[in-house]
Amino acid sequence: MDFEIDSDTVLFADGLLRFIDQEVVPLEQANRALFENERNLYQEDGRFVPEVRELRRKVRMRSAELGFYGAFAAEELGGLGLGVLANVHVQEQLNHRYGPARKLIQTVVLPSPFTNGLSPVLRHLDPEVFAHYQEGIASGEKTLCFCLSEPDAGSDAFAIKTRAERSGDGWVISGTKQWITNAPYADYAMVFAVTDPELAQQRKGGITGFFVDTSDPGFTVSSVIPTMGHLGAEIGVVVLDQVRVADDHRLGPVGEGLSKALSGVHAGRLSMAASCVGMARWALDLAVDYAKVRRTFGKPIGEHQAVQQLLADSAIDIYAAKNMVQNCAWRIAQGERAIAETSMVKAFATEMLNRVMDRSIQVHGAVGLSNALRLEEGYRLARQMRIPDGTGEIQRRMVARALLRGNCNL
Ligand SMILES: Cc1cc2nc3c(=O)[nH]c(=O)nc-3n(C[C@H](O)[C@H](O)[C@H](O)COP(=O)(O)OP(=O)(O)OC[C@H]3O[C@@H](n4cnc5c(N)ncnc54)[C@H](O)[C@@H]3O)c2cc1C
Structure with missing residues (x-):
């Protein structure tokens, strides 16, 4: 097995992060009043206010113009067809760098893997009909x-x-x-x-x-x-x-239709798991930094063994999840369907992120609860991820059924 990321993927991921740093983050900062207070983000009925929708459209279309937005879509749909190994690498990088609660980044610079953009489910649409809609979707104008x-x-x-x-x-x-x-x-x-x-x-x-x-x-x-x-x-x-x-x-x-729908859901699970690895790394980085500077009982909290255990347990979790994601992506890249394996990875990575977010909040004490560092928001996002694209129980159901059929490749 070779999990080495090729140089094209590294360049692509670097380019994407540069685009976000140079164009999207400044846009967020220029609209800080809008993004820092939820009351400004939404209308009474729960929809985004028009300014937020317009900013998201602007970022989406710029990302498409630069070739990022459709990068993981199939070539037959007009995407770049970057494969699954590239996808998990980019998802991890993106989430590691920016963490949660970025309304102009998450699911904007890259669409959700199957619910938006040039979704793999669209491969089943009549080609002539698809051609009529392709440009609007590929350009990020239409969602x-x-x-x-x-x-x-x-x-x-x-x-x-x-x-x-x-x-x-x-x-x-x-x-x-x-x-x-x-x-x-x-x-x-x-x-x-x-x-x-x-x-x-x-x-x-x-x-x-x-x-x-x-x-x-x-x-x-x-x-x-x-x-x-x-x-x-x-x-x-x-x-x-x-x-x-x-x-x-x-x-x-x-x-x-259901098999077409579920093949889309399946494709999304690994991508979500990779984003969990990235976001967990983001949360652990914060905890490590804080453990070095926050002092109690005359020394940095990172020197207390109980705090060290919180950090080490998170590192163990992340290392395991990352290897699962890479292994599963590699299998898929070799042509395996890896249905049960993907379920294992989705369940493990989402639950791992919950544990890591929880520990990172614990290391920060009250600061972790305050959302000053967006950990509290990350904790809520992590909890949410255990439900969509198949709950933890449904992933286990898939794994157990594969095991009982003798169809689980451990
Ligand atoms: C943020 C978010 C975004 C979503 N986006 C979409 C979307 O874009 N499109 C879409 O179609 N759906 C979407 N969903 C819906 C999501 O796919 C469902 O919520 C999910 O499949 C679970 O279904 P449910 O909520 O009805 O729970 P239920 O199916 O009612 O399950 C309730 C509980 O019972 C457990 N359970 C159910 N059956 C079994 C079983 N056989 N064995 C063991 N335990 C079981 C579940 O794990 C869960 O704990 C989204 C959900 C969320 C939270």
Whole structure:
């Protein structure tokens, strides 16, 4: 196994960080009043205020112009097709350097791996139809959301109730989607709906994906759902009331939508794990620095054995998670699907980040709770990451099932 990062990837990551340092961070600083106080970020209804939306659009489009935004998208979609090894390296670097709570960086300079941008799920859209939308998405002008979860169906995706029924030469979709990232702002939605209730009930298919224009009649975002102490959010509830979609806007064959959706989710898990490694390194760096300067009982707290253990346990956690991420990425780069392995990595890395954030707050004492260093925000973000793209329990379910089938490559 060779985890060496090639020089092109190193150059790419350096270029991305330079772009953020030189263009995005100054933009954040110039708008400090907006970004430092949540009350200024969101409207009453939980949506970003127009100034924030415009700044995010500006950064997205500049990132696309410089070739960063679409770098990990498949070449057939117009991306650069940088592979999985490059992706985990860049995610780690990005999160290590900037940490959490950067509203112009996280999911802006690079889109979420499958819910936005030139998502791998778009490979299943009719090429001529895709060509019509490609430029808007690639340039960062237009954004997407991925509508699978519903009020009564999260982990159990076969339980979705949103229906798509044939009507003339197209389809009519009705239902409610919940927890949908970027729904309040998206121009297009990848919507998954039941087209054959019997097959869906038997868990044998019966779900189809559709590419929907969110400005079409019947598509509304009924509310935004603030989570984990935020005053607003990127996630929302989508109501589809008899939304008409042309048949050529299907995402793949009728009845095969769930496998297309889940292949997107699978691709996102490793990327999330890599971001956890980076963010954990960011939090540990802060703790190490603080342990050297904060003094109690006549010496730096880093000289107390109990504090050293907090630091060492975090380093052990990060080293393990990083090696898991790299090993899994390498396997995927060799052509393995690594389904169970990716689940192990997602569960371990997200839970590892929770432990590291918690220890880093502990090392900082009250300062850690104050959010002066953004640790408190990081702690909340870490807790959040254990739910989307499959909860820790669902990852373990995948691992156990693979083990019982004799299909887990340890
Ligand atoms: C920040 C955020 C962003 C999200 N973005 C999107 C998005 O863009 N698009 C989208 O479609 N969805 C999105 N989601 C939804 C997310 O995918 C679901 O929340 C997740 O799949 C869990 O579903 P649930 O919340 O309905 O929990 P449930 O499925 O109801 O689970 C509840 C609890 O039961 C456990 N559980 C369920 N089944 C089992 C089992 N078989 N064995 C053991 N334990 C089990 C779960 O682990 C959990 O602890 C997002 C969620 C969050 C928090």
